[in-house]
Amino acid sequence: MKQCEAFELATGKHATQARKPAPKRFGFLLLPNFSLIAFSSAVESLRMANWITGEEFYETTLISHDGDAVSSSFGIKTLVDHSLGDLPELDAIFVCGASPIARTGNEAIIGWLRRQGNARMAFGGIGTGSYLLACAGLLNNFRATIHWWDLASLREEFPSTQVTNNLFEIDGDRYTCSGGTAAMDMMLFLIGQEHGLELAASVSEQFVYERMRSSQEQQRIPLKARIGANQPKLIEAVTLMEANIEEPLSTDDLAHHVGVSRRHLERLFKKHLQTVPSKYYLDLRLEHARQLLRQSDKTVLQIGLACGFSSASYFSTAYRNHYGVTPREERKREGSEQPKTGLGRSSLQG
Structure with missing residues (x-):
């Protein structure tokens, strides 16, 4: 054909x-x-x-x-x-x-x-x-x-x-x-x-392009470009957060790993990122959860666990507070916006 x-x-x-x-x-x-x-x-x-x-x-x-x-x-x-x-x-x-x-x-x-x-x-x-x-x-x-x-x-x-x-x-x-x-x-x-x-x-x-991104999605600006390279402890702490999404570290653990006191780490986050470490970490985990909801076939519970939430209700509440919709509503909305091609894999050859 x-x-x-x-x-x-x-x-x-x-x-x-x-x-x-x-x-x-x-x-x-x-x-x-x-x-x-x-x-x-x-x-x-x-x-x-x-x-x-x-x-x-x-x-x-x-x-x-x-x-x-x-x-x-x-x-x-x-x-x-x-x-x-x-x-x-x-x-x-x-x-x-x-x-x-x-x-x-x-x-x-x-x-x-x-x-x-x-x-x-x-x-x-x-x-x-x-x-x-x-x-x-x-x-x-x-x-x-x-x-x-x-x-x-x-x-x-x-x-x-x-x-x-x-x-x-x-x-x-x-x-x-x-x-x-x-x-x-x-x-x-x-x-x-x-x-x-x-x-x-x-x-x-x-083009094996996983999904079509909308104009409302923002570029992700590397942290080093946002705050400069003269804050190595802050960059190290955020890197640790990004590497530990499924099993989040406590603020005390983060401070210990980067070699500063908890109070000093909190001051760094407040001064350069206008937030506290726990809030920044939660936002990172919710952003990762949103990507999984849009791009994977994992269940809502599996995604919540993969992003460090101990229960479905905690995940749902945190997600709704951040994005204004529950994870299930997010997935339903995303599914309705993404068109189904109906094209068999065998009918198209890239």
């Missing part, structure tokens, strides 16, 4: 019954030292949507400033189709920024982006591409995100942009993501918005 036939059979749709939409034309502007994983995560999602359905839902065009090949941060050169001076008509252009961010040498590209401000075209930033969009004024009064490493500087330099810590942001015709695999999450969202969650889930399955 052909790939498109398998998809039509699973969704109850047939090519003769559905009117073919015009393909979306997405351009990807590659900057020197662009992130290869973020770029690939984005374009491969679009390619897979076409392959699954047998339709040309998306056309992708690769662009560089002068039309020459561009080297990624890994040094791999990528050929492009166009320069900025000979672009075809596009529905959206995504800026694939340098990794790490390049704050100089992009004046010509920023100027070109600024001149496109009135164009009937969406603009996207992948990874540090958001920074160039902000420099061009294209994110003024929009929600946007960027890789956690550059969040603080983006907020500081562009106060008119509502910078969030989310994996990706869709605000009108502005699409930004934090880079890495978050580029796939953003594209899956756009695919689902345009062609239905069924197709987005099928694309996700082909």
